[in-house]
Amino acid sequence: MNNDIPVLQLGPQGEVMAHAVDACVHCGFCLPACPTYALLGDEMDSPRGRIVLMKEVLEGALPLEDAAPHLDRCLGCQACVTACPSGVPYGELITSFRGWSEPQRERSPLDRAKRAAILKILPAPRVFSVAARVGQYAKPLAPLLPAALRAPMDLLPERVPAMQPSAEFTPARGKRRGRVAFLAGCAQQALTPNFNAATLRVLARNGIEVVIPEGQGCCGAAALHTGARDEALRLVRQNLGAFDPGDYDAILSNAAGCGAGLKEYPVVLHGLPDEERARAFAAKVQDVSEYLGHLLREGDLERPMPTSRPLTVAYHDACHLAHAQKIRLAPRELLRAIPGVTVAEVPEGDLCCGSAGTYNLEQPELANGLGVRKAGNILSTTPDLIASGNIGCHTQIQSHVRRQGSWVPVMHTVEVLDLAYRGEL
Amino acid sequence: MTVRRRTPEKVALNTTSPAPKPVSNGAPDNPLAAELTHLLGPKKVLSARSERLNYRYDAIQFGETPLAVVLPESTADVVVAVRAARAARVPIVGRGAASGLSGGAAPLQESLVISFTRMTGLTVFPERREARAQSGVVTLSVTEKARPHGLIYPPDPASFRTSTIGGNLGENAGGPMCFKYGVTGDYVRALEFVDEGGEVHELTRGAYDLAGLLIGSEGTLGLITEASLRLTPPPRYTRTLMASFPEVGEAAEAVSAAIAAGAVPSKLEFMDRACTNAVEDFLAIGLPRGAGAVLLVDTDGDDLETVEEERALVEAACLRAGGTVRRAATDAESAALWQARRSVSPALGRIRPQRMNEDIVVPRSVLPDVVREIRALGDASGLPVVQFGHIGDGNLHPNILFDPRRESPRAVHDLAHEIALVAIRHGGVLSGEHGIGTMKRPFMREAVDPVTLGALWSVKHALDPRGMLNPGKILPDEHGDGAHAHP
Numbered sequence: 001m002n003n004d005i006p007v008l009q010l011g012p013q014g015e016v017m018a019h020a021v022d023a024c025v026h027c028g029f030c031l032p033a034c035p036t037y038a039l040l041g042d043e044m045d046s047p048r049g050r051i052v053l054m055k056e057v058l059e060g061a062l063p064l065e066d067a068a069p070h071l072d073r074c075l076g077c078q079a080c081v082t083a084c085p086s087g088v089p090y091g092e093l094i095t096s097f098r099g100w101s102e103p104q105r106e107r108s109p110l111d112r113a114k115r116a117a118i119l120k121i122l123p124a125p126r127v128f129s130v131a132a133r134v135g136q137y138a139k140p141l142a143p144l145l146p147a148a149l150r151a152p153m154d155l156l157p158e159r160v161p162a163m164q165p166s167a168e169f170t171p172a173r174g175k176r177r178g179r180v181a182f183l184a185g186c187a188q189q190a191l192t193p194n195f196n197a198a199t200l201r202v203l204a205r206n207g208i209e210v211v212i213p214e215g216q217g218c219c220g221a222a223a224l225h226t227g228a229r230d231e232a233l234r235l236v237r238q239n240l241g242a243f244d245p246g247d248y249d250a251i252l253s254n255a256a257g258c259g260a261g262l263k264e265y266p267v268v269l270h271g272l273p274d275e276e277r278a279r280a281f282a283a284k285v286q287d288v289s290e291y292l293g294h295l296l297r298e299g300d301l302e303r304p305m306p307t308s309r310p311l312t313v314a315y316h317d318a319c320h321l322a323h324a325q326k327i328r329l330a331p332r333e334l335l336r337a338i339p340g341v342t343v344a345e346v347p348e349g350d351l352c353c354g355s356a357g358t359y360n361l362e363q364p365e366l367a368n369g370l371g372v373r374k375a376g377n378i379l380s381t382t383p384d385l386i387a388s389g390n391i392g393c394h395t396q397i398q399s400h401v402r403r404q405g406s407w408v409p410v411m412h413t414v415e416v417l418d419l420a421y422r423g424e425l
Numbered sequence: 426m427t428v429r430r431r432t433p434e435k436v437a438l439n440t441t442s443p444a445p446k447p448v449s450n451g452a453p454d455n456p457l458a459a460e461l462t463h464l465l466g467p468k469k470v471l472s473a474r475s476e477r478l479n480y481r482y483d484a485i486q487f488g489e490t491p492l493a494v495v496l497p498e499s500t501a502d503v504v505v506a507v508r509a510a511r512a513a514r515v516p517i518v519g520r521g522a523a524s525g526l527s528g529g530a531a532p533l534q535e536s537l538v539i540s541f542t543r544m545t546g547l548t549v550f551p552e553r554r555e556a557r558a559q560s561g562v563v564t565l566s567v568t569e570k571a572r573p574h575g576l577i578y579p580p581d582p583a584s585f586r587t588s589t590i591g592g593n594l595g596e597n598a599g600g601p602m603c604f605k606y607g608v609t610g611d612y613v614r615a616l617e618f619v620d621e622g623g624e625v626h627e628l629t630r631g632a633y634d635l636a637g638l639l640i641g642s643e644g645t646l647g648l649i650t651e652a653s654l655r656l657t658p659p660p661r662y663t664r665t666l667m668a669s670f671p672e673v674g675e676a677a678e679a680v681s682a683a684i685a686a687g688a689v690p691s692k693l694e695f696m697d698r699a700c701t702n703a704v705e706d707f708l709a710i711g712l713p714r715g716a717g718a719v720l721l722v723d724t725d726g727d728d729l730e731t732v733e734e735e736r737a738l739v740e741a742a743c744l745r746a747g748g749t750v751r752r753a754a755t756d757a758e759s760a761a762l763w764q765a766r767r768s769v770s771p772a773l774g775r776i777r778p779q780r781m782n783e784d785i786v787v788p789r790s791v792l793p794d795v796v797r798e799i800r801a802l803g804d805a806s807g808l809p810v811v812q813f814g815h816i817g818d819g820n821l822h823p824n825i826l827f828d829p830r831r832e833s834p835r836a837v838h839d840l841a842h843e844i845a846l847v848a849i850r851h852g853g854v855l856s857g858e859h860g861i862g863t864m865k866r867p868f869m870r871e872a873v874d875p876v877t878l879g880a881l882w883s884v885k886h887a888l889d890p891r892g893m894l895n896p897g898k899i900l901p902d903e904h905g906d907g908a909h910a911h912p
Contacts, residue, residue, distance in 0.1 A: 001778065001779075002778075002779070002829060023775075024774070025484065025774035025778065025779075026482050026484055026523075027584070027771040027774075028484055028522050028584065028587045028588075029524075029584070029586070032563070032587055041496070042471070042476070042496065042540075043476075043479035043480055044471075044475065044476050044479050046479075049479040052478065052479055052482075053478075053479070056475075056478065062478070066473065067475050084707075085707045085769075086771045086772060086773075087707060087772075
């Protein structure tokens with residue numbers, strides 16, 4: 001659409017934003033894909049509506065604080081990107097916009113403290129683990145607490161497991177087929193340590209040696225998507241220093257959000273000195289299911305043991321796998337490779353579960369509405385197991401499925417594979 | 426005209442539904458918005474500018490930011506809104522999902538926009554093979570709700586996942602299925618509308634076909650709030666084929682030949698090279714990028730032998746015209762091909778950010794001449810001109826793509842005019858399914874004779890004496906022409 005965005009005044013990110021606005025033809029094909037449009041049914045809370053709002057703010061025609069409530073409600077799920085025939089890079093637009101606008105936001109001291117706390121605790125596994133444990137014991141008090149504290153507590157599992165730091169080096173078992181670097185992730189180390197343990201076991205069993213490079217940090221996605229651009233840049237540079245793409249066949253993540261974050265580095269550094277380095281780094285990044293999917297297709301994946309009885313696995317597409325990274329087939333293929341497993345497709349599968357990074361902490365009401373809907377859709381397939389490839393979705397889906405009275409296990413795709421290898425499925 | 430007030434049906438998305446609704450932030454900044462907020466409450470009225478400015482566009486152009494937006498949940502809400510706008514002497518623009526391609530839903534002046542997206546009540550009556558739908562029901566959901574009863578709703582505009590029944594009625598939308606099954610208007614048994622005075626009417630197709638008059642009137646004669654839609658059982662068998670041709674005229678020749686040979690495909694669509702490539706950039710499903718034009722054809726019916734025979738007839742015509750034919754082997758493959766066709770229109774945004782969309786219909790006998798003439802006009806103009814559309818109906822969508830920073834809007838308009846004249850010269854009309862809106866309004870005097878235009882004006886004056894319903898659309902100004910909007 002026509003715009004008068006002052007690209008030169010906005011710097012390299014201005015170019016990214018103006019390009020995205022240009023590309024939108026306001027056709028409305030994004031409307032049915034958008035979770036907030038599905039809940040609210042108005043144009044301001046739809047992708048094309050938000051694009052217009054961002055355009056107006058960037059042009060100086062609309063005050064930021066007028067547009068902010070609608071932009072804040074965007075989950076960043078990028079389902080609209082999948083649905084958009086015009087190729088609008090909406091994800092790059094909203095992320096860049098948040099980075100540009102956050103320093104100009106006037107937030108209440110409480111709001112600022114909450115955001116700072118989220119961004120401090122989330123990327124620090126040890127701190128997160130302590131916080132989660134405190135939260136676990138405080139859970140009975142939840143009804144007495146303000147909403148801001150209730151939301152994160154609602155999502156905590158009944159029992160927060162002990163931290164299990166992973167070894168820096170895991171050797172390949174049998175014939176060595178490859179060498180990868182692994183991003184250990186933040187919250188999931190505290191909440192679901194078995195995600196990493198299972199990932200390392202599955203990779204090793206398939207002849208892949210795994211290095212967890214020292215000095216790595218948070219991928220930066222949480223900071224980036226909440227608009228803390230400086231913090232994001234710091235983390236991006238830290239990881240570019242820690243991972244040398246030349247040393248590995250691939251750089252793996254087992255969290256969809258983190259993997260998408262790593263693949264975004266060239267956009268974050270667009271127009272900055274390290275852009276080329278970021279490009280070389282991002283070219284090596286793969287989701288663990290993507291990597292194992294290649295092995296499967298080449299006939300190199302060790303065959304899992306059959307299940308003890310026929311199992312229906314409801315596979316949930318994490319937005320940051322399906323929409324941001326376009327990975328849909330590989331996780332399904334991996335699950336289907338287990339003899340005895342049938343993969344069930346979830347109705348409204350493309351609609352976000354409501355977790356979306358820090359969204360369920362910042363927009364608990366909408367996140368809850370989506371969580372209820374997602375859990376209902378998943379349970380309608382009467383699954384024996386629920387699998388997904390992202391810690392955020394995992395927490396959200398587990399908590400909502402339990403609230404709907406179901407005790408069906410919720411697992412990472414690789415955990416399912418790991419159990420199958422061990423004959424425990 | 427039978428006048429009857431109806432109790433609005435249950436609506437799915439309303440202020441009592443569990444999802445939180447945004448409440449307009451800030452005090453209404455004009456008397457109409459304030460009055461509507463007072464009458465309907467803040468959840469049904471958008472008055473802040475940040476909310477209103479998103480109700481000034483459709484899928485083709487931007488108009489003026491409305492003074493207020495009402496999101497009615499019932500016909501009664503529409504009545505309240507219409508009466509308030511009338512008292513304030515503010516024009517009214519009805520709006521569905523605003524996926525229209527003629528500027529129909531974009532206000533040309535400060536107006537009240539009534540957006541029907543929350544009127545989503547839908548009931549299926551299988552024994553009558555009928556659905557009763559409120560205006561805001563998304564088109565595809567009618568078939569989704571009817572399918573468990575062994576029924577479908579055939580009209581299928583490309584935007585059917587987004588567009589609403591009200592919008593479809595307003596534009597008399599078509600779609601690929603319309604070659605064999607007919608357009609939206611053919612499926613309407615009855616409809617309810619609110620007139621410019623705020624009275625509610627229930628129309629059937631008996632006596633004067635006033636329902637027929639409202640259908641395709643683009644919100645200039647009344648606001649359609651509900652409709653009874655005819656449902657049909659789906660055909661038992663469907664077969665899909667894709668044929669590619671070195672040159673666009675050959676594709677049109679194959680169409681004429683196939684129809685002359687007696688084939689009645691359920692869908693017969695085409696897209697030229699630029700369209701195919703724009704869609705392939707989006708979907709990457711292996712469309713033939715090098716072909717000058719591609720035909721997509723479905724044959725269907727309850728007798729498999731006949732369905733296969735018809736496909737063979739089409740196939741033979743395509744081969745004779747110089748085409749290469751590929752049969753869709755699976756349902757998934759044919760679904761992918763149809764998704765490709767449905768994506769053409771927005772995918773053109775990859776070529777240029779803006780476009781002028783034509784919607785001409787010409788007799789099938791002249792199709793090869795028309796598509797070749799338009800191709801030649803495009804080549805001579807230096808502007809990217811692409812063609813696609815429901816070629817089986819003779820309904821073509823030549824699109825002029827442009828970037829206002831690089832290409833002159835004047836040249837675009839002149840070329841659009843020349844293309845419209847090609848259609849009129851060959852005995853065609855300006856609009857098949859997208860309406861006249863503002864985009865084709867400037868060509869109306871050439872397409873419609875003055876006496877007939879006078880009759881259309883008489884109808885407009887009878888139903889909208891004050892000219893308050895979607896002013897500046899369809900009919901050229903009686904005394905000169907001043908209305909403008911931008912894409």
